[in-house]
Amino acid sequence: MTSSPTRPPAPTTAADSGGTPWRALRRHRPFLLLCGEQAASSVGRQITALALAMLAVTRLDAGPFGASALLALTYLPGAVLSPLAGVLADRARLRTLAATLTSLQVVVVASVPLAGALGRLGLPHLYVVAALSGALTWTLSVALQAALPRVVRPEQLLTGNSALTGARTAGMIGGPALGGVLVGLAGASSALLAGGVAYAVEAALLLALPASLNRPAEATGRQGPRLAALREGLAVVRAHPVLRRQVLAGAGFNLGSGAADALFVVYANRELALPAWQLGMVYAAFSVATVVGVLLAGRFATSVELYRATRICAVVAALAIFLVPAASLGLAFPALLTYQLVFGMAATVWAISMTTTQQLIAPPHLQGRVAGFAQAALLTTVPVGALSAGALAAWAGNVPVLTGAATAALLAAACFWLPHRTDTAVPSGSPREVAP
Structure with missing residues (x-):
């Protein structure tokens, strides 16, 4: 499909394709796995962000600048590393890459309650976790943007992106509430274990994606x-x-x-x-x-x-x-x-x-x-x-x-x-x- 110089082509309508794109996507296993992954990932991120902020402010006495620095560190890796993540997404085995990034999230997040249990938790540790978690999150975001066009047809992209945004939104609505309850009941450090569980579920969903996603988008000979x-x-x-x-x-x-x-x-x-x-x-x-x-x-x-x-x-x-x-x-x-x-x-x-x-x-x-x-x-x-x-x-x-x-x-x-x-x-x- 070739787009015009002034605007890309509009997606095919139901009349053109013989049925709505969403009707086909509801029976599309790889796409449904991506929707589940987006919901689990959103819940994990929301719980992690809330718990890290609460730990910094209530347990480690971080001031306004310290709390702001924690937030900035989650964005900075994405701003710096996203172009390199794009090269990696085009050349790597995409399914393996996505699952590995999410599995590393489990390890990074779980290091906080482990350090707390050992009595060695400090602000530098939280800053490192925020930066590493941000790097993994934004690298995965690029990888999944590259994956969707390989999972659905071009005329299904608009519907697919809408559904994935809806799945993320569901996690954004439920994640903070769940995180707040967990922080209140078990403490911020323990709540991060629930964030780790959400990331583990996400990794399992990514591993269930089609094996064909492990073929690099850019042929090895062209690299x-x-x-x-x-x-x-x-x-x-x-x-x-x-x-x-x-x-x-x-x-x-x-x-x-x-x-x-x-x-x-x-x-x-x-x-x-x-x-x-x-x-x-x-x-x-x-x-x-x-x-x-x-x-x-x-x-x-x-x-x-x-x-x-x-x-x-x-x-x-x-x-x-x-x-x-x-x-x-x-x-x-x-x-x-x-x-x-x-x-x-x-x-x-x-x-x-x-x-x-x-x-x-x-x-x-x-x-x-x-x-x-x-x-x-x-x-x-x-x-x-x-x-x-x-x-x-x-x-x-x-x-x-x-x-x-x-x-x-x-x-x-x-x-x-x-x-x-x-x-x-x-x-x-x-x-x-x-x-x-």
């Missing part, structure tokens, strides 16, 4: 030096106008939204004096909106075309951020509730459409590298935005910084609507490997 391989993946992103704009817009958007997220709780509590129950409902609204976005993504993208859905949702999500500083003008609770609902739906549809577009455009043997470069760009700007917002807010105040963050996100989303060249060569993007 050159790693530096040349990195350049080959970067060249695809730079040459294709759609991929290039997606990376630039996503990185800029994450810069603005990361800044807004960093200030959100402090702003809602101290400046808006939002009661705890209202803040809880605001966060719950985002979870609901994410679920709605998952349900709407396929229908919306096929009705307006995939790339157009990406462009529209990027702008809508950016405009929604302006509701955060606007909440200071009055009606704070309705404003923030509306923000989470609109932002959650639009950002979810955007993420699903963007990932599907990337997978349709990237050549089969470069799926990992294209995903790696895109992920590196998206992850790098999150901590930059968060740390910059904290520093600027101390000087200029929350509302001006939040307004600037929303403006940055909107300008990034506007990249999609700038005039573009139409004579750019387009790489093929129709990987087919594992049949149901």
